[in-house]
Amino acid sequence: MFTSAFLRMKVTPPAVTIRAEVLGPDDAPASRVRSRDHSSSWSCRILYVDSKGKEKERDITCRRLDGYGHATHIHAYCHAREAPRMFKIENIREVMDLSTGEMVEAKRHFEMLAATGALPFEDKGFADFTKITLFMAKCDGDYHPLEADALEAAITAYVIRFGGNDDMIEAAMRRTPAIAPDGRDVAIGLKRLKSSPIGTRVSRLILDHCGLIMDADGRHDQRETAWAFELQDALRAQA
Numbered sequence: 001m002f003t004s005a006f007l008r009m010k011v012t013p014p015a016v017t018i019r020a021e022v023l024g025p026d027d028a029p030a031s032r033v034r035s036r037d038h039s040s041s042w043s044c045r046i047l048y049v050d051s052k053g054k055e056k057e058r059d060i061t062c063r064r065l066d067g068y069g070h071a072t073h074i075h076a077y078c079h080a081r082e083a084p085r086m087f088k089i090e091n092i093r094e095v096m097d098l099s100t101g102e103m104v105e106a107k108r109h110f111e112m113l114a115a116t117g118a119l120p121f122e123d124k125g126f127a128d129f130t131k132i133t134l135f136m137a138k139c140d141g142d143y144h145p146l147e148a149d150a151l152e153a154a155i156t157a158y159v160i161r162f163g164g165n166d167d168m169i170e171a172a173m174r175r176t177p178a179i180a181p182d183g184r185d186v187a188i189g190l191k192r193l194k195s196s197p198i199g200t201r202v203s204r205l206i207l208d209h210c211g212l213i214m215d216a217d218g219r220h221d222q223r224e225t226a227w228a229f230e231l232q233d234a235l236r237a238q239a
Helices: 004-008 106-116 124-138 145-162 166-178 183-194 199-215 222-238
Strands: 042-049 055-067 073-078 083-088 092-097 121-123
Touching: 042 083, 055 083, 055 106, 092 106, 121 124, 124 145, 124 166, 124 183, 124 199, 124 222, 145 166, 145 199, 183 199, 183 222, 199 222
Parallel strands: 055 121
Antiparallel strands: 042 055, 042 092, 055 073, 073 083
16 A cells, blocks of 8 residues: 555654653553552443353453544453453443442443543544644654644544544644654554544545645645655545
8 A cells, every 4th residue: 555665754753851740640651550440440240242142241340441433442350350351332231330239321331431531541543543644744854833733723623523622632732742653653543544433534534634734834845745645545545
């Protein structure tokens, strides 16, 4: 799908001054978050259908959710297996809150936990979208303020169309100076999007904004133009 030159493309991030901060409990690194037993977790009993079509009951402690545009998978600690497991929400038939005994509807309840931040939620579509559009902003070697504005407009359009909030936009924009996606990151992101339920719509949105991001600084680098054509061809193939 991409030329070898595109896949070898590297984006070098500018030097970023890191300001030391005192971290609160909610700012713990990911490695520490995984070990926390009570914060950002919820315990429940589920009745689910496994990959062989058999119904099974499990007590789990939910740690985080992920999916494309909305929560589709639960990452949890399974007490029966005494190990981390991932469960597909659409395969869960019943859910009981172990602290109250209340029965809840699986899809609606996990979407509520994601929306309120009760459980961490990773929107994989948002991550891939941001990585691909950021590549277009940086691939000419100059991350211009006007390109940053165009990128923020693209990210905002994603949030409006697929869900999210201002915090997602602000967090993504804060991280952009230090992130350096390369050609392989773009190819992997597009491959993931292609197999996702929102892939076609996200690909169209990237197409809508790639040209705007490239045009934002008022100049076109020859390599930037060539990579833009390759990316657009790949996006059209799956849009």
